[in-house]
Amino acid sequence: MHYVITGKDDKSVLFEGGYQNNRPSNMHDKYRFVENIYEELDAPGEWFLDGKAGYLYYYPYPDENIDNEIFEIAEIPSLIEIKGIENDRASDVTVRGICFSQTSRTFMADYEPLLRSDWAIYRGAAVFIENAERCRIEDCEFTGLGGNAIFLSRHIDGCVVKGNYIHQIGASAICIVGDTSAVRSGVFKYEQSVPYELMDKIPGPKNELYPRRCIVEDNLIHDIGLVEKQVAGIQIQVAREINVRHNTIYRVPRAAINIGDGSFGGHVIEYNDAFATVLETSDHGAFNSWGRDRFWHPSYEKMSLMVAEHPELVLLDALFTTYIRYNRFRCDHGWDIDLDDGSSNYHIYGNVCLRGGIKLREGFNRIVENNILINNTLHPHLWFQNCGDIIRRNVFTQAYLPIELKSWGKMVDYNFFSSKNALKQVQKDDTDAHSTSGILHFVDYQHYNLTLPDTSQAFEIGFENIPQNGFGVYSPRLKRKAEKPELSELLVSDSSNTNQTYLWEKAEVRLVSGLGDRSAYGLPDEKGCIVLKMDNAVNMQDAGLKENDVIYSIYGEDIDSVETLMRLTNKYKWKKTLLLECFRNQQKLKISLVLD
Structure with missing residues (x-):
């Protein structure tokens, strides 16, 4: 706001x-x-x-x-505008090798709502292209801007945004946004819906005012959203077949890459490196999408009835499959991949998820296979009967975290878990009959090589190694500038080393082990984690935690392993606060911990 x-x-x-x-x-x-x-x-x-x-x-x-001294002020929001009209489009213009800076702030300009997504947007930027074909923006720098850097608007065909360096700007880096008039039966508020009998049931777009067949490649984007917060490194809405590849995006207040609706799918999101995301907002991901297409309704019960009676509605907008593949994502304040509110027709494979896991809420026809999820898992939320989702051949380090599931989809099986306990837990829900568990090792985790060795038991369920050397920008001048994500300590709860310490929310902890710990800390049993050091955990100090406190439970659920500690943290992360039951000096106390 x-x-x-x-x-x-x-x-x-x-x-x-x-x-x-x-x-x-x-x-x-x-x-x-x-x-x-x-x-x-x-x-x-x-x-x-x-x-x-x-x-x-x-x-x-x-x-x-x-x-x-010379004092300069920015007075205009846009520096280059290339505009055609609907029947006479601009074409074949290249903008290359220019540094764009000092545009005025636009946060109080006229904003346009974008259907039922959370977005309203100022349709403008330092370089603004509308109703154009075969235009290129390449090898430019965008810095010190008050608003958006690049905006491809309405009818755009075959345009390329490549090799740009975008940093220290007020709003979004690259926006590719069509006109909402192209969407049939479009509504503009989350709580709105169109009754079935009044709905336009023709598949696909209503007119040609939307981007298609564009490439966003080899762009370095960081430290954006310095003024506005509902921003993205790359924002896509009311568009089709946008290829987003080999971009590096970090230090952003919300998503690195956001797809705001299902209209009209066919995008390819590949070989990107996105981390340090969702730093100033919440309930989001490094990659985020919303569906909220024609079949979607704010009432889950009403939506369930409608799609059960009229399953043909599901793909009226998401005509083509969107692929998310071979990316490296990290989100410490949300999900690495967040398919929210009915996002449908996605194929997600070959991704390395470093922290936040994968969330699928509502929606249909999602395939999640051959991904690595470090210190996290699958978050299935409010799946429908006959949703058609398939989860297979993934490497998980925790048990699933379902919320209000009515069905487990078409297939959830042939996955690998780094913990026997996690596998046992998911099998209680009659999933993963053929899944397996074992020790999780990588060839060189500390140096970003998450290749599994030939001896890994993950290959027994059909997992295939993911290429590790193609994430992010590739041009030498941008690669020299680009940072890399942090790597969390790999938590393997089946470790036989009971004295091993772990980093949890910036604090050093270890599991309670043996009668000696139980006696020393006045515990009823051998559960819980001991806080050893929290020099860098300012939020824990503010909450009143002290070294040698034993965190016994989170929201009443006992902590019996490091895996459980991480699982419960991930489960309740959306609340932004963890309610801890702790022991100190043999006394029980409750502490509310606000998460960073």
Whole structure:
């Protein structure tokens, strides 16, 4: 949410704004970021603009002489615009080798809602292309922008965005967004729906005002969304057959790559490296998608009845399969891959998921196979009867975390678990009859080689090694600049080393082991994890945790292994707070831990 302060009365500050998100909410009751307040002008480098009086106040650094300085302001939101019209499209224009900077902020501009997704968007950017074919933006740099960097709008065919360096900007890096008039029976609010008898039942688009057959390749994107937060490294909506490949994206407030609806599918998301995502929002992923297509309804029960009676509705918008393959994703504040709210017709394979696992909510016809999920698992939420989902030949390190499942899909089997306990747990739900478990080793985990050795038991269920050397940008000038994701300590709960320590939410912990621990900490049994060090875990210190506390349970569920500790953390991560039951000095206490 973004606002302009227009004044104040005796009791409160007066605001204007809050319309920039298509699913608005109130301000956070605690956290705000505010700027351009005269009373806050108290440190070198800060400034205050009195727009009404026409004065700029600046606090200089000690060695600055402002008489010798040049002060520049950004006044326009767009630097290059290439626009055709519906029947006379622009074509064959290349923008190459230019540095774009100093566009004005757009967070209070007119925003356009994008169907039932959470997005509303300013249709503009430093380089804006609309109703065009075979145009290229390549080898450019975008920095110091107030809003979006690149926007491909409405009818776009065969355009390429390649080799660009996009960093330190106010909003999204690359937006590829059609006109909502191209979607049949489109509605614009999460809570809205179209009755079956009034629904346009013709498959596919209504007109030609949408991007198709475009390539987004070899772009380095980081530190975006410095002003706006509902942003993405690459945003795709009302589009078809967009190939997003070999991009490196990190330090973003929301998703690295977001697909806002199922219209019209056919995208290929491959060989990308995305990490340090969802840093300032929640309930999202490094890759995120929403469905909310014609069949979708905010009431799960009503939607279930409709798709059971009219299964042909499911693929009216998601005409073509979208492929997510051979990517490396990490999201510490959500899911590595988040297919939310009815996202349908996806094939997900060959991905390395470093932290957040894979979530599939509602939706139909998803195949998830041959992926590696480090310290996490599959999150199946609200699956339908006859959803057609297939989960096979994956490497999981935890048991599944289902929420309100009515069905386990077409197949959930032939998977590998790094824990016997995890395999036993999932088999209680009559899944994974042919799955197996064993010790999980990689050829060189610490140096990002997650190839499984020839002796791995994962090959018994048909797993095939994933190529490890093609993630992210490949051009030498961008590869030299690109960072890599952090690697978490690999947690294998079946380890026989009971004194092994683990890093959990920035704190060092180990399992309770033996009667000595039980006696020393006054425990009723040998369950729980002992907090050894938390020098870097500021949130734990703020919550009142202390070293040598024993975390016994989370939301009433006992901790009997490191795997359980991680599983429960992942299970309740969406709440942003963990309710812990701890033992200290042989006394039981409850602590609310706010997650980073």
